[in-house]
Amino acid sequence: MLAKRIIPCLDIKDGMTVKGVKFVELKTVGDPVELASAYADQGADELVFLDITASHEGRKTFVELVHRIARHINIPFTVGGGISELKDAEALLNAGADKISINSSAVRNPHLIDEMAKNFGSQFVVVAIDAKKEMDGNDWAVTVNGGRIFTEKRLFSWAKEAEERGAGEILFTSMDHDGVKQGFANDALAELSQSLSIPIIASGGAGNMAHFKDAFVLGKADAALAASVFHYNEISVPDLKHYLRSEGIVVR
């Protein structure tokens, strides 16, 4: 049986890992390659590297970092942040990235998903969606620029469109849950998982090990991503896997 995936996420700024609390406060944590190797050795199933300052700063440092990661890490990894054109994705592919994630740029130019899928294959294209639940009703507003700008798009229809355009996976971050450590947005995750036929990665809200179990059981997610609980040693990957296994969830 296919195992549920645990994915530590490393936010990168100036070649170093950081984690934003509610996407605003930033604390420097450490060297990405060193941290990534440690996670791979501990049994992390995949890694995500997000260049959170990519839109504003040069890409060169990040592409060089991706080269180093690809050389040292023996599990799959996704890179994202500031990818707005085919050539950005191509540079990262050539540097050794297994997948890229696109977010704001796909919202602004949905055709980018088609282009990326056509040129590099769907398996290479993760569409990341940051969304915030609307005050009235059950839908979620898609946000861009790290949650700073609201868009006309709605989570479920946008995720479906992304799938139809050729996305290989959806990485859904609830902006209401991110950084507050009260669990993932399980209802929205379950709706996504049941209405789409591509894998869904849960993101935003991990505070304890039971939250991961809930994302898999209630949220029907295929993978769960977290950052600070791993970076600050609040949860270790081996302990988490052991706990999930004891709860009857298939993990590697």
Add this chain to the structure above:
Amino acid sequence: MAKQNIVIIKYNAGNIRSVNNALLRVGYDAEITADPEKIRSADKVIFPGVGEASTTMRYLNDSGLADIIVSLKQPVLGICLGMQLMGSFSEEGGVKCLGVFNEEVRKFKLPDTNSDNLKIPHMGWNRIFDLKSDLFDASLEGQYVYFVHSYYVAHGVDTAATTDYILNYSSALQKDNFFATQFHPEKSGPVGQRILENFLKL
């Protein structure tokens, strides 16, 4: 292991370098080339691949690489799309393939009542069973490896490993000097590293 001459076939497929990164991690350095002489004279040939079957087959036919691959006598390892292209036919683009293995490549179909919320592609870590090739050793039975694919090879005479996703299918094949894995050993942690080392020991 003695020093050997390893070639990774260069063609229009994605992420070929990641296989060499994995070889570098175990102390080898392959040459990534499309030069027929270099491919023919290599000790080991690796045929990786991520991409679409019919476009890639057209490229292999036009470039003459198709004829070279099927004529190789040294150990050859096909990975992912590389394995599928070594079959006889692929539903992806409805294309005739290299025919090293007499197996067709079909698209996964989700079950009618998809109560487990299975997805296509089959993406992530899954286990390999009933291992039957020198690519594997006893320590690898039931271990997890990394997969990303929407098409599969059914069980057949050349099945060298079995994986359960929607159905039991061939996650590895072997016939004579031709070895192939549907999963990505280069991305499968220490388990994948061991499989690559086993191939290099052949």
